[in-house]
Amino acid sequence: MKSIILPAYNKNIIRAMLSLGIEDVDMPQVGEHEVLVKTHAAPVNPSDIAFIQGSYNIKKTLPAAPGFEASGKVVATADSCKQLLGKKISAFVQDDRGGSWAEYFVANKNDLIVLDAQMDMDQAACFTVNPFTAYGLFEIALMRESKAILQNASGGQTAAFIRKMAEDAGMAVIDIVRKEEVKSQLMDNGAKYVLLENDESFEDELISLCKKLEATTAFDAVGGPLAGSMFNAMPADSELVCYGGLSGKAMSGLDTMDVIFDNKIISGFNLMDWKAELEEGAFESISMDLQKKFINHQLSTDIQGSIPLEKLARGLKSYISNMSGGKVLIKP
Ligand SMILES: NC(=O)c1ccc[n+]([C@@H]2O[C@H](COP(=O)([O-])OP(=O)(O)OC[C@H]3O[C@@H](n4cnc5c(N)ncnc54)[C@H](OP(=O)(O)O)[C@@H]3O)[C@@H](O)[C@H]2O)c1
Known part of the structure; x- marks a missing residue:
């Protein structure tokens, strides 16, 4: 072969x-x-x-x-x-x-x-990978009763699934992308809050949107200084969940005081660990639910x-x- x-x-x-x-x-x-x-x-x-x-x-x-x-x-x-x-x-x-x-x-x-x-x-x-990853990540936002999610690499497929799940649940999403054309595509497809990480006003807009929408859960697939900016922009009692390292750079610039005094948390998500921790039969039930959504073209x-x-x-x-x-x- x-x-x-x-x-x-x-x-x-x-x-x-x-x-x-x-x-x-x-x-x-x-x-x-x-x-x-x-x-x-x-x-x-x-x-x-x-x-x-x-x-x-x-x-x-x-x-x-x-x-x-x-x-x-x-x-x-x-x-x-x-x-x-x-x-x-x-x-x-x-x-x-x-x-x-x-x-x-x-x-x-x-x-x-x-x-x-x-x-x-x-x-x-x-x-087998992205729909379940989005499902597992979105569960974290639901458990945390977040009013809004902050995420990067938003032109990617995992981020798109998260956006759809949040839309269905009435949760706001702040998306971050690195290319102007991707920002336009997302906005044309209905994304409401899309920030371009290279814009001069990026940090100010990020802080103001996180505060206004009360974004207390963030999903980071990029790492580097962007992860730090996201972490610092979120209100007290927020969690930044790292699930990818697309920049190849270590997370940086995180405000130490926010961790100590504002109860902010950094955590990681790995699909295989998430799957291993599910109760018996739960994965099959989630899989059937997701497959139905693919067959009905609600997800793709x-x-x-x-x-x-x-x-x-x-x-x-x-x-x-x-x-x-x-x-x-x-x-x-
Ligand atoms: N932890 C887990 O269990 C798990 C499971 C599934 C996926 N993942 C991770 O999730 C991430 C996304 O995967 P995916 O399949 O959804 O991606 P994808 O659909 O292939 O798209 C990748 C996205 O990332 C953006 N991107 C790439 N490099 C970037 C950088 N250096 N800075 C900012 N944005 C960048 C791309 O934007 P451009 O168009 O601008 O390049 C694109 O929008 C990956 O890191 C993947 O390994 C982790």
Whole structure:
């Protein structure tokens, strides 16, 4: 079978991208509690970019196949999960033996979501990570009874899901983006409070909006000094939840006095930990609820295009130059 192969990690994203090749490799063998999946589509996510740069928390034995997420059909199974044969699934794969940027991959049965027959398979390719991340993050805002949410990387898909969940719940959202055109797109699509992080008036507007709307929960996917500005702008008793590090820079500039005297908190969110802490049956119930919303078109991931394995370099380039434009799908 054909698979994308990464020969070595490289901090330089252009070199890392150019080093990726397409190779004929052995079909992976299913182990205990595993299934073999024929890939329909696999997205390019920020975690994949960080992975090929060697800066993600998952490191595979090199040479390695990238790709952590996909949709597809189960074509072989271990004895313990024969009932999964032929099922349409979404999968999350961090296995050392392969990745989803390939014609086939193996996945543990616990890392699969068996899909409703009506689920669109392109949408299913991006189903296991971002919708659940947005759900888990939004639950935090609900639990904190926040009147408004503050978030950055707002042109991204996770942020878009959070915006939709907040809109449905009548909660205000302050969005932060780094490009003027992304600000215009979000406002054209109904986002009410969108700030451009490079504007001269950014800090003043941020402070004033956080105060006016009582934004007491913030979701940070960027880190660096922007995380500090967000933290400092929020009122007392606020929480900043970090779930991504897109800038590659450490959070900075946080006001120490706010932590000591204003009861402000910084925390982290990791989807896998969130999932592991759910009560039995809760994940399946959330998954069914989210799938219904995808089938009814209440939720969807923006997809900017699909490419075959052979055109990977072109696909990666278009995603990196326009991440807010939607996901690029790899279709082997
Ligand atoms: N902790 C978890 O469990 C978890 C789960 C899912 C996702 N995540 C993280 O969530 C983040 C968003 O993922 P996604 O799939 O929603 O993203 P996405 O749809 O691929 O879009 C990425 C967004 O981030 C913006 N961005 C990229 N680099 C930036 C920077 N240095 N400063 C400011 N904005 C920047 C992009 O804007 P431009 O168009 O301007 O480039 C784009 O709007 C990623 O860091 C991802 O790893 C974490």
